[in-house]
Structures are given as structure tokens and as C-alpha cells.
Amino acid sequence: MTQSCVTPGLLHYEPPIFEIGAPGRNGASLPALDVPDVDPATSLGNLARKSPPGFPEASEVEVMRHFVRLSQWNHAIDLGMYPLGSCTMKYNPKVNEATARLPGLAGLHPYQPESHLQGALRLLWELDQALSEISGFARTTLQPAAGAHGELTGLMLIRAYLTTAGNPRSKVIIPDTAHGTNPASVALNGYKPVLVKTGADGVLLPADVEAVLDEDVAAIMVTNPNTLGIYETHLPKIAEMVHDAGGLVYMDGANLNAIMGKVKPGDLGVDVMHFNLHKTFSTPHGGGGPGAGPVGVVERLVPYLPRPTVEKHGDQFTLDLDRPESIGRVRSFYGNFGVLVRAFTYIRELGGEGLTQATEMAVLNANYIRARLKEAFPPSHDVDTLHETVFSGKLLKKETGVITMDVAKRLMDHGFHPPTVYFPLIVPEALMIEPTETEPPEELDRFCDAMLHIHAEAHDSPETVHAAPLQVGLRRLDETRAARKPRLRWTPPEETE
Amino acid sequence: MLEVIGVDSVSDLFRSIPADSRAKGPLDLPPPLSEHELLGLLQSLADANRSAATGELLSFLGAGATAHGIPQALDDIIRRTEFLTAYTPYQAEISQGTLQAVFEFQTLVCELFGLEVANASMYDGATATAEALLMTRRIKRRDRFVVSEGLHPEYMETCETILSGLSEAELVRIPLGADGRTDASAMKAALAEAPSACLVVQSPNIFGVVEDLAPLANLAHEADALAIAVVTEMVSLSLLEPPGACDFDIAVGEGVGYAVPVSLGGPGVGLFATRDKFKRQMPGRLIGETLDANGVRGYVMTLATREQHIRREKATSNICTNQGLIALCFTIASSLLGRSGFTQLGHLNFAKAQYAREAIAALDGFELRYVAPAFNEFAVRVSGGDATALVNDLAADGILPGVAMGRFDPAWKDTLLVTVTELHRREDIDRLVTALAKKGASS
Structure with missing residues (x-):
């Protein structure tokens, strides 16, 4: 290793936790044994563990410093703008953390009698109602743990419905701008994805859907607004065509932040939609989860929802397991309850007006960035965009040799997280920017200034941009090396090459 | 801002939405609340429950x-906003904290299960079990799965639901014997009956009985099937011989309760580990060690060509967002216990x-x-x-x-x-x- 233990200043290089501490040390706080001792090894015989797992051996202070130091190597929404397109990295109100930790909520066990869970079940029922109102659906299941899990659940609902109708069919139509999870979820549920190209204006055209529509099509899966940030104006017409052909309409709700209070997907002919509570409803992303991916459905799909559902009888709430047409559980217990509590708190904090205003400000912020950057980085399409815009770095690459990844890495030196890059796949050198409603105008200006500065720098000294990042502690990491000879766990240093 | 954009009002920004697609009226939701009111509302909902934690x-x-x-230090760490409000570590240079913590998590999961490779987490134990079944289906190209009835019934049901779209899939249930352990002779007969992708056994099983894992792995391998172990109580691996040492090929688990309060059963964290030779068939995200341009040790997402954002319909799984923060909780809890x-x-x-x-x-x-x-x-x-x-x-x-x-x-x-x-x-x-x-x- 060429690194030193500590960098000058306050940013500490921190070795893996397994290289910290000393044999026998721990940071555990355990009670004394107050019952007769038994020797597990004798009682368990050949079932007993022969050597303990190689856990760290460090004191509490060592563990604490280790993780606090690691935390300082992360960018986070509370440190600065995080304009990842289609990820909706908005500020997470701290009151949500307080409510999710209330012992009367966090301490509940899923198998307590229903009479013990009335507050929790009421919360779940009211969250179902609120999400259904926001999206225009009859009911919403809260079980799925994330967006992709919601997609799979939604597709299973479609399969169950069509199977009852006589034929599950075999294909699902997906536009070329879709998130990768869409085709992956389709394949996982035994369907075959059929690609349809986005039209010249960045929206799906009924004629293109017509060309691939037949009686084998189970559904179409549409993101609206799509991943170009463009509203799918023909969706009602397309939904009608798909319905006429006996199929159903799935909407990926990843971009719901663009239309809250403006459009209810249920009004457009959409039959099923998943929400990403960790995007639109401001539950913290936690470095990759936990999320929650509730699925809203129209009336005809309600019987198929995962069981149990929460039902209201007068003032009492129950968990209904007796649902003969249900697709069954899609996970253990009732969902990521702690995440659902945060989203419920957020919805109650903002109310309908606040959610609508969030959408308006998100669209305003995105369009402001578009206006300031459009000369330097031409938008993918010359049409209106809502909560995000996809810019192309193609021109910059042609003029300077600086590619989108260079721009992304250079943004780090300006204190910003880069946008989503190289997605959607149909836009060359794509930079997909979604500021969300919670960025103040001054931060948007700083971001745009940084982008324009990098654009100028690419022309003046492209090598600086190629070399970025230069100021974030580590230089560009060698991904090829990581993949060629994968080291996927820590091993003692003497065993390393 | 409107002037820079070149519109007169915010509503102009929504002109791409056709008039007949617009919502008929304002959202019918309860009015907004202040923080004080919110805390009161949520406290009243909490008070309507009965909780062991109170x-x-x-x-x-x-x-x-x-x-x-749950150690007190744990909540202090996960409230560190740099962990709490970070996204998936797509940009490695400014996500080293998350990436290194996941690398440590993968190591701990390997150590617990006695296996060689672990991923960055699944949603929960039940979906991890279903993903393990699907992984053996890819490796063995078979649609028959032999499952002990000692498996948590909600896990069993989750597997059935997730397999439901695959028309050939067949889940064969093996009853428990009189001693509360999986009936080995019934298991052997079921595996002999038709080529199977795997057997699945939970230990301790749903009745708390510790299974004798090693002979079951033998049965699987004799029938050219893979062996999957499920552990719903991770603390048991402090005393019990781990699946890897019993020759199991895949082990999955659930970390709720060990790493985070039970919270009505979620969020927890699904654990997933396997043999090195199967790593390219694994579902989910993997973090690997590498060097930066100056030769300094660092971490990146790797082997991503298995994943949905690259491979799309040919991916090993559709999972994207996992249980990152709870995996961090798991890492902290394990590190403090030592x-x-x-x-x-x-x-x-x-x-x-x-x-x-x-x-x-x-x-x-x-x-x-x-x-x-x-x-x-x-x-x-x-x-x-x-x-x-x-x-x-x-x-x-x-x-x-x-x-x-x-x-x-x-x-x-x-x-x-x-x-x-x-x-x-x-x-x-x-x-x-x-x-x-x-x-x-x-x-």
C-alpha cells in the first residue's frame, strides 16, 4: 500500500475495520448470565460452530471513529446539490427521522395481536388512501420494498388478472427510454420485453405502439414523464389502444415528482403504477436503500393485491389474509414499515397544496437549469421538459475531446454530485439533470456556473478536465482492475498479493 | 427565474400536459401540519399501539x-447525514464511505455464513430466498425446487409468488420428521424423483429446531442439485456451524432485529452469500477493492454486467435499490459486538x-x-x-x-x-x- 494512515488536515484515510483494534477487544455491552450456565458446545455436539466468524476486534471509540471517518468520504444531499436525474434527490425533513423512531412504532412486532397494532394499521391504511388519492387509483399495496420490487409486483398483478381472463399473454411493450429495471422485471415475471422507439419529439407515438401491438401483448410499461423529462402526451390514446387489444397499462412512477396535483395517472387509463417513496416522498436514500415501492391499482386489479391488505371496519383496522385471488405475499411481513412512517409524515407535513407546490418548484428549478445550460449543452429534444432535462455532451466531445464522464468527475471538484450520465441510452453523451424543488436559486446558479466553467475549461485546458477529480481525496478509481481480478471481501494483508 | 426561462408563469411550464389529462381538482388530502403537530399526530398513532419497546x-x-x-452508538452513526442522505454509490470518488462500509458488510456476511462471496444486500430474507432459487435455476437450468417445510411460511409463500410467472417452476415441499428436522429420506426421494435445481432448508427452522445441515448438502450434491441454507436469526451463527462449513452452496439470511429495531418487520436486510465460482450468477450489487490513479486503495461497484442497468432483461435480477442503510447498521452492530x-x-x-x-x-x-x-x-x-x-x-x-x-x-x-x-x-x-x-x- 502506498497510502499513509492519515492525510494532513481532517480527512482521514481509514483502513478496513478488520485492520483496527487488537485481539480480544470489543465494544459490546451485554448483561451478565443470570440463569444456570450451559455449555453450548456440549449441548450442540457436531452442530456447534468450530471457529467464530472473523468479526472485528475493536473498542467502541475505535468503531465510532471508523464509521464517522468513513462518513466524511461521502457526498450527501445535506452537503450539497445531488442532481441525479430520475433519482429525485430532494431534502429529507428531519422530523421524519423522529417519527419513525417513536418506540410505539419502531418497537412493534409483526405478529402481535391486531388489537395491539391499531395505530400502525391506521397509519398504513391512511397512507394507502393518500397515495391512491395522489395517483387516482382505487387501492395501493405498501408491501414492495423498492421500485423494482413494485414493478415486479405490478406485473404479477397483470399476469394474475389476464390469467383469470383466460390467457396471461407473453409480451410487454417497453420504450427505449425505460429504466433497466423495467425489462429486468418483465423477464423475471416470465414475459418477453418488446422494444418500441421514442418518436422524434421525445414521446411515444401511437403509430409506433400500434405496430407492435397484438393479442400476445399483456401490457405496456411507460414512464411518465419519461426519462427525457418529457410528458407523454399520447398516453391516453395509447392506453385506449392497449385496452382495446386486451392488454393493460403499467406506469413507472419514478418521475411522479413532476406531476403531483397536476395529473392523476389513474385518469389517463393507467391500470397499475409503482411509487418510489425514497424519491417522490422524501424518505432518505441511505446510500442505496431501504426504499419502498408501493403499487397503486384500478378497481379491477384490487382482488389480486398481495396479501395481507389492511382493511377498515368502522374504527377498527384488520390485516386481511383471506384473499383467495391474491397473488400472495411478495416479501415477509408487511413492507418497509419504517420507510412508510417517514413517507406518511412527509405527506401530512405538506398536504395536497404542499405536494402540488413541490411539483411546481421542481419543474421551475429544472427549467431554470435548462435555460442557463442549453447553449453549452444542447438538450436532447427541443420540446418542453418538466422536472428534469437530458443534455447532450456530444458537441463538447466533438469540439474538445472532453467526454460526459470527464464533466461529471470535474463537477466533484466544484462540490457537486454529478448528474446521471450516459442514460437514457438513446441520447449520446447524456447528462440527465434533476435538481428537485428543494434547491434554493443560489445553489442552482452555483451549479450552472460550475457547468459553464467546466465547459470553458474543456476548451482551454481539456487535460485538466480529463484528469478530474483532483480535489476529493481520491483520484479516478480503476474499475477495470476491480473487475479483472475481483476482490470482494477483506482478507488479512499477508494473504494479499 | 421565469424571465431567464422565458415564460410568464409557473403554470406555463406545464403547457405540455394536454388540458383533458389534467387533474379535475386539487388533491383531497388533510391540511399541512407543523412539526409540533406532526409529532403529536404520530405520537397519538404510536400510543394507539402496544409496544414492547415502551x-x-x-x-x-x-x-x-x-x-x-441495538447498541447506542449505532443510531448516532446512521444519523450521520453523509450516510443517511447519500444515494446509491454510482460515483465512486465521492461515495467511498458507503462503498467501503459495504465492502466490510460483504466480508462480515462471508464470515458469518462461511462462504466466499456476499452481495451488498437484498430486500429481506424472504426475497433473498426467492433470488437464491432463481440463481440455482440459472446455474442448473432446471425448474424444480425441493423445499423443506421448516422454511418460514412467509418465505415459502414469497418464493411461490415470485416463481408464479415462470410457468415451468415447481416447488416441492418436504415435511419435517418426527424429531422436528427435515425428513432426510423424503428429501432424498424427492431429489431422486426428477432433476432439481436445489434443495432449501432453514436452520434453525420455523420451530426453532437446529437442522443437521451437512448430510442435507450431501443429498443435494449426490442428486446434482445445489444446497441453499436460510437463516432467519443471524445470532444463531455465533454458536452453530455455518452453512459454508456444511458444504452448502448458497446461504441467505435476515438481519431485522439484529441490526435495527423490528419495526413491524421492516426494514430489515436480506443477506446473500455463495461460493466464489458462482459469483457471476449472483443477484444484486457487488463492491470490489481497487486502486485510484495514485495507487491509493479504494472501492467501486463491480461485476455490474450482471445487473439490470447494464444487462436489462438478461440481468441476474431486477433489484436496484437494496437495503443499504440497514446493511450499514448490520456492519456497525457486528463491529461493536466483535x-x-x-x-x-x-x-x-x-x-x-x-x-x-x-x-x-x-x-x-x-x-x-x-x-x-x-x-x-x-x-x-x-x-x-x-x-x-x-x-x-x-x-x-x-x-x-x-x-x-x-x-x-x-x-x-x-x-x-x-x-x-x-x-x-x-x-x-x-x-x-x-x-x-x-x-x-x-x-
């Missing part, structure tokens, strides 16, 4: 969601459960359903045959004596699953035993 209940509930002591603390924790659970088990077995009106070794939970038959009635009776006195197993299967309605951990003091256990003794005597 001290008003003495709970012996487990069955895949067993509460343990090697010696983890073993000591297991010892406490084992001894206290043993104490409770012997005391309850000695009561009139109760008998152990199985006598085979257990870790920290055990199944008791209730005289009169209605465990649910017993639970409801004792709940009125503030004691939840265990899970009435009839909720999973009517055939199990005489059985109570009692879970005892390091959090139960001797007097808590004695209080349970006294309360049960009264009920036993009166039945």
Missing part, C-alpha cells in the same frame, strides 16, 4: 423478527432459552413439540389445543408468550413458538413461566 409489554415473539439489543462479544451474545441467548425451555416443559399442560437442539426459540404444545387463545389471554396481562403457530397453518394451532434473548432477565422468564403455569393448571 416497557408496557413483555414479549417473547420471534419467528424471523427477533429483537436484540468476535468475542458475538460469541458471548450467542451464549446468553442459548442459555436463557434453555432455562425457559426446561421450565416450561416441566409445567402441567405444556409439552415440547420437539426435543432436538434449539438455539433461542422452541415450540411448545398447549393443552386444550388453542395457542391463540392462550396468547390473547396472557396479552391482557401484558405478556406476549410467543407466536401462536396457527397463524401459519391450522394444523399447528396447538403450538406456541417461544423466543428468548439476551434482553430477557431471569425474572422476565420466571414471570412468563408463572403466567403459563396458571393457565396450564386452569385448562
Whole structure:
């Protein structure tokens, strides 16, 4: 290793936790044994563990410093703008953390009698109602743990419905701008994805859907607004065509932040939609989860929802397991309850007006960035965009040799997280920017200034941009090396090459 | 801002939405609340529950969601906003904190299971089990899965649901034998009957019985199938020989209760580990070590060509967002416990459960359903045959004596699953035993 233990200043290089501490040390706080001792090894015989797992051996202070130091190597929404397109990295109100930790909520066990869970079940029922109102659906299941899990659940609902109708069919139509999870979820549920190209204006055209529509099509899966940030104006017409052909309409709700209070997907002919509570409803992303991916459905799909559902009888709430047409559980217990509590708190904090205003400000912020950057980085399409815009770095690459990844890495030196890059796949050198409603105008200006500065720098000294990042502690990491000879766990240093 | 954009009003920004697509009226939701009002509202919802965490209940509930002591330092760390409000670590240079923590998580999961590669987490134990089935389907190109009925019934149902779209998929259930362990001869016969992708066994199983894993792995391998182990109580691996050492090919688990409060069963964290030779067939995200341009050690997402954002419909799974923060909790909890603390924790659970088990077995009106070794939970038959009635009776006195197993299967309605951990003091256990003794005597 060429690194030193500590960098000058306050940013500490921190070795893996397994290289910290000393044999026998721990940071555990355990009670004394107050019952007769038994020797597990004798009682368990050949079932007993022969050597303990190689856990760290460090004191509490060592563990604490280790993780606090690691935390300082992360960018986070509370440190600065995080304009990842289609990820909706908005500020997470701290009151949500307080409510999710209330012992009367966090301490509940899923198998307590229903009479013990009335507050929790009421919360779940009211969250179902609120999400259904926001999206225009009859009911919403809260079980799925994330967006992709919601997609799979939604597709299973479609399969169950069509199977009852006589034929599950075999294909699902997906536009070329879709998130990768869409085709992956389709394949996982035994369907075959059929690609349809986005039209010249960045929206799906009924004629293109017509060309691939037949009686084998189970559904179409549409993101609206799509991943170009463009509203799918023909969706009602397309939904009608798909319905006429006996199929159903799935909407990926990843971009719901663009239309809250403006459009209810249920009004457009959409039959099923998943929400990403960790995007639109401001539950913290936690470095990759936990999320929650509730699925809203129209009336005809309600019987198929995962069981149990929460039902209201007068003032009492129950968990209904007796649902003969249900697709069954899609996970253990009732969902990521702690995440659902945060989203419920957020919805109650903002109310309908606040959610609508969030959408308006998100669209305003995105369009402001578009206006300031459009000369330097031409938008993918010359049409209106809502909560995000996809810019192309193609021109910059042609003029300077600086590619989108260079721009992304250079943004780090300006204190910003880069946008989503190289997605959607149909836009060359794509930079997909979604500021969300919670960025103040001054931060948007700083971001745009940084982008324009990098654009100028690419022309003046492209090598600086190629070399970025230069100021974030580590230089560009060698991904090829990581993949060629994968080291996927820590091993003692003497065993390393 | 409007001037820079070149529009007159914010509503102009929505002109791309056709008039007939617009919502008919404003959202019909309750009015906004201040923080103070929100805390009051949520507190009132919390107060409408009864929670063991508030001290008003003495709970012996487990069955895949067993509460343990969560270290105080843990919540301080995960409230670090740099962990809490970061996204998936797509940009490695400014996500090293998350990436290194996941690398450490993967190492811990390997150590626990005695296997060589672990991923960055799945949603929960149930979906991890379903993903393991699908992985063996890819490796063996077979659609038949032989599953022990000792598997948590909610895991079983999740597997059935997730396999439901694959028309050829067949889930074959193997009953438990008279000793409460998976019936090995029935397992052997089922594997011989037709080529299968895998066998699945949970240990300790749904009745708390520790399975003898090694012979089951042999059965699988003799039939050219893979062996999947499921662990719903991670603390058990402090004392029990891990699946990897028993020659299992894949192990999955659930971290709720060990790493985070049970919180009605979620979020927890799904754990997933396998042999090195199968790593390219794994679902989910993997973090690997590498060097930066200056030769400094760092971490990146790797082998991503298995994943949905690259491979789309040919990906090994559709998972994207996982349980990152809970995986971090798991890493912190394990790091604080440490090697010696983890073993000591297991010892406490084992001894206290043993104490409770012997005391309850000695009561009139109760008998152990199985006598085979257990870790920290055990199944008791209730005289009169209605465990649910017993639970409801004792709940009125503030004691939840265990899970009435009839909720999973009517055939199990005489059985109570009692879970005892390091959090139960001797007097808590004695209080349970006294309360049960009264009920036993009166039945």
C-alpha cells in the first residue's frame, strides 16, 4: 500500500475495520448470565460452530471513529446539490427521522395481536388512501420494498388478472427510454420485453405502439414523464389502444415528482403504477436503500393485491389474509414499515397544496437549469421538459475531446454530485439533470456556473478536465482492475498479493 | 427565474400536459401540519399501539423478527447525514464511505455464513430466498425446487409468488420428521424423483429446531442439485456451524432485529452469500477493492454486467435499490459486538432459552413439540389445543408468550413458538413461566 494512515488536515484515510483494534477487544455491552450456565458446545455436539466468524476486534471509540471517518468520504444531499436525474434527490425533513423512531412504532412486532397494532394499521391504511388519492387509483399495496420490487409486483398483478381472463399473454411493450429495471422485471415475471422507439419529439407515438401491438401483448410499461423529462402526451390514446387489444397499462412512477396535483395517472387509463417513496416522498436514500415501492391499482386489479391488505371496519383496522385471488405475499411481513412512517409524515407535513407546490418548484428549478445550460449543452429534444432535462455532451466531445464522464468527475471538484450520465441510452453523451424543488436559486446558479466553467475549461485546458477529480481525496478509481481480478471481501494483508 | 426561462408563469411550464389529462381538482388530502403537530399526530398513532419497546409489554415473539439489543452508538452513526442522505454509490470518488462500509458488510456476511462471496444486500430474507432459487435455476437450468417445510411460511409463500410467472417452476415441499428436522429420506426421494435445481432448508427452522445441515448438502450434491441454507436469526451463527462449513452452496439470511429495531418487520436486510465460482450468477450489487490513479486503495461497484442497468432483461435480477442503510447498521452492530462479544451474545441467548425451555416443559399442560437442539426459540404444545387463545389471554396481562403457530397453518394451532434473548432477565422468564403455569393448571 502506498497510502499513509492519515492525510494532513481532517480527512482521514481509514483502513478496513478488520485492520483496527487488537485481539480480544470489543465494544459490546451485554448483561451478565443470570440463569444456570450451559455449555453450548456440549449441548450442540457436531452442530456447534468450530471457529467464530472473523468479526472485528475493536473498542467502541475505535468503531465510532471508523464509521464517522468513513462518513466524511461521502457526498450527501445535506452537503450539497445531488442532481441525479430520475433519482429525485430532494431534502429529507428531519422530523421524519423522529417519527419513525417513536418506540410505539419502531418497537412493534409483526405478529402481535391486531388489537395491539391499531395505530400502525391506521397509519398504513391512511397512507394507502393518500397515495391512491395522489395517483387516482382505487387501492395501493405498501408491501414492495423498492421500485423494482413494485414493478415486479405490478406485473404479477397483470399476469394474475389476464390469467383469470383466460390467457396471461407473453409480451410487454417497453420504450427505449425505460429504466433497466423495467425489462429486468418483465423477464423475471416470465414475459418477453418488446422494444418500441421514442418518436422524434421525445414521446411515444401511437403509430409506433400500434405496430407492435397484438393479442400476445399483456401490457405496456411507460414512464411518465419519461426519462427525457418529457410528458407523454399520447398516453391516453395509447392506453385506449392497449385496452382495446386486451392488454393493460403499467406506469413507472419514478418521475411522479413532476406531476403531483397536476395529473392523476389513474385518469389517463393507467391500470397499475409503482411509487418510489425514497424519491417522490422524501424518505432518505441511505446510500442505496431501504426504499419502498408501493403499487397503486384500478378497481379491477384490487382482488389480486398481495396479501395481507389492511382493511377498515368502522374504527377498527384488520390485516386481511383471506384473499383467495391474491397473488400472495411478495416479501415477509408487511413492507418497509419504517420507510412508510417517514413517507406518511412527509405527506401530512405538506398536504395536497404542499405536494402540488413541490411539483411546481421542481419543474421551475429544472427549467431554470435548462435555460442557463442549453447553449453549452444542447438538450436532447427541443420540446418542453418538466422536472428534469437530458443534455447532450456530444458537441463538447466533438469540439474538445472532453467526454460526459470527464464533466461529471470535474463537477466533484466544484462540490457537486454529478448528474446521471450516459442514460437514457438513446441520447449520446447524456447528462440527465434533476435538481428537485428543494434547491434554493443560489445553489442552482452555483451549479450552472460550475457547468459553464467546466465547459470553458474543456476548451482551454481539456487535460485538466480529463484528469478530474483532483480535489476529493481520491483520484479516478480503476474499475477495470476491480473487475479483472475481483476482490470482494477483506482478507488479512499477508494473504494479499 | 421565469424571465431567464422565458415564460410568464409557473403554470406555463406545464403547457405540455394536454388540458383533458389534467387533474379535475386539487388533491383531497388533510391540511399541512407543523412539526409540533406532526409529532403529536404520530405520537397519538404510536400510543394507539402496544409496544414492547415502551416497557408496557413483555414479549417473547420471534419467528424471523427477533429483537436484540441495538447498541447506542449505532443510531448516532446512521444519523450521520453523509450516510443517511447519500444515494446509491454510482460515483465512486465521492461515495467511498458507503462503498467501503459495504465492502466490510460483504466480508462480515462471508464470515458469518462461511462462504466466499456476499452481495451488498437484498430486500429481506424472504426475497433473498426467492433470488437464491432463481440463481440455482440459472446455474442448473432446471425448474424444480425441493423445499423443506421448516422454511418460514412467509418465505415459502414469497418464493411461490415470485416463481408464479415462470410457468415451468415447481416447488416441492418436504415435511419435517418426527424429531422436528427435515425428513432426510423424503428429501432424498424427492431429489431422486426428477432433476432439481436445489434443495432449501432453514436452520434453525420455523420451530426453532437446529437442522443437521451437512448430510442435507450431501443429498443435494449426490442428486446434482445445489444446497441453499436460510437463516432467519443471524445470532444463531455465533454458536452453530455455518452453512459454508456444511458444504452448502448458497446461504441467505435476515438481519431485522439484529441490526435495527423490528419495526413491524421492516426494514430489515436480506443477506446473500455463495461460493466464489458462482459469483457471476449472483443477484444484486457487488463492491470490489481497487486502486485510484495514485495507487491509493479504494472501492467501486463491480461485476455490474450482471445487473439490470447494464444487462436489462438478461440481468441476474431486477433489484436496484437494496437495503443499504440497514446493511450499514448490520456492519456497525457486528463491529461493536466483535468476535468475542458475538460469541458471548450467542451464549446468553442459548442459555436463557434453555432455562425457559426446561421450565416450561416441566409445567402441567405444556409439552415440547420437539426435543432436538434449539438455539433461542422452541415450540411448545398447549393443552386444550388453542395457542391463540392462550396468547390473547396472557396479552391482557401484558405478556406476549410467543407466536401462536396457527397463524401459519391450522394444523399447528396447538403450538406456541417461544423466543428468548439476551434482553430477557431471569425474572422476565420466571414471570412468563408463572403466567403459563396458571393457565396450564386452569385448562
